[in-house]
Amino acid sequence: MNYKVIDKESYYRKGVFRHFSEDCKCSTSMTARIDVTALAEHSRRTGTKFYLNVLYLLSKVLNSREDYRMGYLWQTEELICYDVIHPTQYVFHEDTETCTPVYTEYDPDYERFYAGALRDLERAKQTRDYALDAAHHPNWFDASYISWLSYDSLNVELPDGYLYFAPIVNWGRYREENGRLLMPVSVRLNHAIADGYLLANVFRLLQKEIESFTGIRKNQQGE
Secondary structure, eight states: OOOEEOOOTTTTHHHHHHHHIIISSEEEEEEEEEHHHHHHHHHHTTTTOOHHHHHHHHHHHHHHSHHHHHEEEETTTEEEEOOEEEEEEEEEEEETTTTEEEEEOOSSSSHHHHHHHHHHHHTTTOOOOOOOGGGGGGGGGEEETTTTTSSSSSOOOTTTTTTOOOOOEEEEEEEEEEEEEEEEEEEEEEETTTHHHHHHHHHHHHHHHHHHHHHHOOOOOOO
16 A cells, blocks of 8 residues: 655635635535447356446546545645556345445456456355454455345435545446437545546546447447
8 A cells, every 4th residue: 555645825716625624614516317229238248247347437437537546644634646546346145135345456457357346245245244454454445236226316425524535436326218228427525636537537538448349439439
């Protein structure tokens, strides 16, 4: 786990950070629908799990810029940026109706990431423990699939005074609308390190990554 300390005086969001870490501690969240028509088809065609393909692309997006990799060391009051952040995924157990957290390491190489994430899931299916270990996984972000519902909005509440900077992302079941498959995605970020632009940018980047991953742009350019 490597990180760099951000100089608060030269931080490009200095004024916003001070306001939302001292005067008005709060989070900001948003839900939007992403077009996953091509990704669902790609997953079927390649025999890969749609869920893990989403997890990979989401992890790639959140590692693409420093704003999504921020952290706060309350012991030393330091604002930091991790070199990389990893997803905490979940496996649901039908028999107990409970979830087990699964720590998976992000790898920019799709094949390696997919194989590792799949192994992690299979291993977690053998236990029923809710073994969250945030102390030893500070640079992990929460990525949870709500497979039972195609919802319209979702909000995750955290104590206002808690400077928790890791992204929290949920996504639900996709549904067909006007011939396209649209999937609800919810993103929560701390307002001290993110605003509406950075929040909306997660959805924009995710849509672009889906297009690139499935070859939509290449196909369009070739037509």
